[in-house]
Amino acid sequence: MxxxxxxxxxxxxxxxxxxxxxxxxxxxxxxxxxxxxxxxxxxxxxxxxxxxxxxxxxxxxxxxxxxxxxxxxxxxxxxxxxxxxxxxxxxxxxxxxxxxxxxxxxxxxxxxxxxxxxxxxxxxxxxxxxxxxxxxxxxxxxxxxxxxxxxxxxxxxxxxxxxxxxxxxxxxxxxxxxxxxxxxxxxxxxxxxxxxxxxxxxxxxxxxxxxxxxxxxxxxxxxxxxxxxxxxxxxxxxxxxxxxxxxxxxxxxxxxxxxxxxxxxxxxxxxxxxxxxxxxxxxxxxxxxxxxxxxxxSYCPLPLGPKVGVVSITGAGTVLAADACRRRGLELPPLREETLLRMRGSVPGWAPLGNPADIWSATLSSGVEGGYRELVRAMAGQEDINILILFFTLVPESEFDAAALLGEVREEHPEKPVLACFLGASREDGERWFAQLEDIGIPVYASVERCVEAAWALARSAERRAAGG
Missing domain, CATH: 3.40.50.720 (NAD(P)-binding Rossmann-like Domain)
Known part of the structure; x- marks a missing residue:
């Protein structure tokens, strides 16, 4: 032109x-x-x-x-x-x-x-x-x-x-x-x-x-x-x-x-x-x-690949995320041994671990913040996980400073997009968490499909950029 x-x-x-x-x-x-x-x-x-x-x-x-x-x-x-x-x-x-x-x-x-x-x-x-x-x-x-x-x-x-x-x-x-x-x-x-x-x-x-x-x-x-x-x-x-x-x-x-x-x-x-x-x-x-x-x-860097790591406080979030990722052609790589070892310190021995990861069992021994902290940071450290998706249910018992934790993750892994989804929240809690996360560049979504769609858009655009002219 x-x-x-x-x-x-x-x-x-x-x-x-x-x-x-x-x-x-x-x-x-x-x-x-x-x-x-x-x-x-x-x-x-x-x-x-x-x-x-x-x-x-x-x-x-x-x-x-x-x-x-x-x-x-x-x-x-x-x-x-x-x-x-x-x-x-x-x-x-x-x-x-x-x-x-x-x-x-x-x-x-x-x-x-x-x-x-x-x-x-x-x-x-x-x-x-x-x-x-x-x-x-x-x-x-x-x-x-x-x-x-x-x-x-x-x-x-x-x-x-x-x-x-x-x-x-x-x-x-x-x-x-x-x-x-x-x-x-x-x-x-x-x-x-x-x-x-x-x-x-x-x-x-x-x-x-x-x-x-x-x-x-x-x-x-x-x-x-x-x-x-x-x-x-x-x-x-x-x-x-x-x-x-x-x-x-x-x-x-x-x-x-x-x-x-x-x-x-x-x-x-x-x-x-x-x-x-x-x-x-x-x-x-x-x-x-x-x-x-x-x-x-706008918020996120383009990822290095289409492989997604999912952490959810509810098992339904892991199931729905797996379905949505499959429909969008996004991969969910298995967790490596070193990642599992990092997670095991905060998860009861009987609890299964995988990707997507359900942290409910971890909250029983480490609390909600501890469970998120250990599992998210372990998953973010796995090299072949390019995008992180986190699901939250906002009830009084799950209250913690998620913005501080995800800010740390972003600093440690600036090349990896981090997205959040709220599976249930009061209007007051939803607006407060929404502002706290989006103000540090974490896009927030109200449904699993919307969140995974956004992750797919990041992966699709990264693929196009890598292909060049």
């Missing part, structure tokens, strides 16, 4: 100036939400509200049109009705604006007339050398610059290395609020593509593949417009950083819904899955998997 495209995309995330069309002086219209987000999230550039009467909007000087700004803005945001969008895009072209976000719906997502209107927008952009994101897009978010063009009120987002590319505004709306108020991982950038009249997954992925703030790319798509080009690019990017993808519209009904949502033509699921796997993309089945795998890839 050329440096020109990367430069074009940079202005969608870190522009020096933004003009917003569609704000009102008297009521809270969606344009006012965009301005409010820019102010609340601390956008570092210049903000120009556009209003036919000029004056002031939300305490900022307003301007009647782009020609009256005194500069060519890096980014224009249209929060106008569909009927006013074409003329504004033409105004942007005449003013020399190089990037525009169009939020209005009712284009290719709304029948043949809308499709013709969208083609006219795209033609205007092409003719003027302008890049257009949308229509039907809530735009972009960047924690680096404080930019947020979402039409939904956002709270400040924690910075991190996960970037999201999505064919929906959901990730710059409800899920952005969920992340900012309940999660410990952070975001670098969000791009909501909408109908993809111009800017698409290839443009944004090429940019994020070179973006130093992005360590993990999470994607939601309902159809790839340039499938071959995307796959070639994905193969290049996954050799350097993980890409996790959720494909919508995989059933006949889902494909029809995708056509009405963003005007996408969803392709054959089996074809997509095989090609994406060859390109090294981690494919998930739902949004929970998308976030769960991205979080693990």
């Amino acid at each position: 050329t440096g020109g495209v990367i430069s074009e995309m940079e202005g969608f995330f870190n522009p020096r100036s933004v003009a917003v069309a569609g704000a009102s002086k008297t009521s809270l219209k969606l344009g006012n939400v965009v301005l409010s987000n820019l102010l609340r999230l601390g956008y570092r550039g210049r903000i120009y509200p556009l209003h036919p009467e000029g004056g002031e909007v939300m305490g900022l000087p307003a301007y009647p049109d782009l020609g009256s700004l005194g500069e060519v803005v890096d980014l224009a945001v249209s929060v106008l009705p569909r009927e006013g969008t074409q003329s504004f895009v033409e105004e942007c072209a005449a003013a020399g604006v190089r990037r525009v976000i169009v939020s209005a719906a009712g284009f290719a997502d709304d029948g043949e007339e809308g499709r013709r209107m969208q083609e006219r927008l795209a033609e205007t952009a092409r003719r003027s050398g302008m890049r257009l994101l949308g229509p039907n897009s809530v735009g972009t978010v960047s924690t680096q610059s404080g930019l947020a063009t979402s039409l939904m009120t956002l709270e400040p987002l924690p910075p991190g290395d996960i970037s999201i590319v999505a064919q929906t505004g959901l990730f710059a709306g409800g899920y952005a609020r969920w992340i900012s108020t309940t999660q410990r991982f952070g975001l670098a950038k969000v791009a909501c593509l909408g109908n993809k009249a111009d800017v698409d997954e290839v443009d944004v992925l090429s940019y994020l593949g070179e973006d130093p703030q992005t360590g993990v790319v999470a994607m939601y798509t309902e159809g790839l417009r340039e499938g071959r080009k995307f796959l070639e690019l994905a193969r290049e990017v996954t050799a350097r950083k993980p890409v996790v993808l959720l494909k919508g519209g995989r059933t006949d009904l889902g494909a029809r819904m995708a056509a009405g949502h963003t005007g996408s033509l969803a392709g054959e699921d089996a074809v997509y899955r095989g090609a994406l796997a060859q390109a090294g993309v981690v494919q998930v089945e739902d949004i929970e998997g998308l976030f769960g795998c991205a979080k693990a890839l």
Whole structure:
């Protein structure tokens, strides 16, 4: 991908100036939400509200049109009705604006007339050398610059290395609020593509593949417009950083819904899955998997192999983990003699030991903390165990400082990812343990399958990285 495209995309995330069309002086219209987000999230550039009467909007000087700004803005945001969008895009072209976000719906997502209107927008952009994101897009978010063009009120987002590319505004709306108020991982950038009249997954992925703030790319798509080009690019990017993808519209009904949502033509699921796997993309089945795998890839080092060690305080955890690992193709290597010898000091002689390891018997003689400490550290010391998964049941009798123990394990074996799963917890205990572990980079999950899925994503991405280009 050329440096020109990367430069074009940079202005969608870190522009020096933004003009917003569609704000009102008297009521809270969606344009006012965009301005409010820019102010609340601390956008570092210049903000120009556009209003036919000029004056002031939300305490900022307003301007009647782009020609009256005194500069060519890096980014224009249209929060106008569909009927006013074409003329504004033409105004942007005449003013020399190089990037525009169009939020209005009712284009290719709304029948043949809308499709013709969208083609006219795209033609205007092409003719003027302008890049257009949308229509039907809530735009972009960047924690680096404080930019947020979402039409939904956002709270400040924690910075991190996960970037999201999505064919929906959901990730710059409800899920952005969920992340900012309940999660410990952070975001670098969000791009909501909408109908993809111009800017698409290839443009944004090429940019994020070179973006130093992005360590993990999470994607939601309902159809790839340039499938071959995307796959070639994905193969290049996954050799350097993980890409996790959720494909919508995989059933006949889902494909029809995708056509009405963003005007996408969803392709054959089996074809997509095989090609994406060859390109090294981690494919998930739902949004929970998308976030769960991205979080693990953000927190953890890539393992040296796909072999997993499991420690659980309940026998059910060992059985369910063994099933889940087998389904995902993850190995559970047997414990070596030296590992068993280290464990035997804290386990009654009658108790069986293996991988997965049930520590319940060890708690009877060494207590919960002692049982975890001896078995986890012994398993972490076994060379052919690459990933550790720990299951906890949070009851008063199992209370101990797990964060301190796992912090020690991470320091002793920094090359080995450590993941945790809570099999039962009160809301208070779950939230407290969740914060303590995730704050030291231990991803936490609420089910065995989610935790093992995340371990599989780590192993899959490590395999792709080792294979190189």
